[in-house]
Amino acid sequence: MSLPKPLMRGLLGRRLRFHLPIAFTLSIMAAVVFKYTVTEPRKRAYAEFYKQYDAVKEFNAMKEAGIFESVRPSGE
Template identity: 85%
Template sequence: MSLAKPQMRGLLGKRLRFHLPIAFTLSIAAAIMFKYMVTEPRKKAYADFYKQYDAAKEFEAMREAGVFESVRPSGE
């Protein structure tokens, strides 16, 4: 009783034909999941924020709070 010799010739090609399509499929699936689970909600959150954002009002609030050194509050 002897053990069968392991296949050495063409082993890399045989393994790649099996693993390469799986790797591509999983990477594409991960990219699609990232797009719809992370990127799209983030873009929607930014759009919702800037729909009601008033930069002038925010600047006035920061100026009144004394955040800026070069801009005096309007009361002084």
């Protein structure tokens, strides 16, 4: 009794027909999950932060703290 020869001709095509749709489906699902679990909450957090952010007030606070070397505090 001998083992049957493996079917090598067209093996790549058969494997791709099976695995390619699975790979595309999983990658699209991963992208959708990433979008709604990471990017959307991050965009909402940035929007909430910049609703109340005052750049001039922040600059003046840093200027008074002496962070900038080229800007003098307003008291000098």
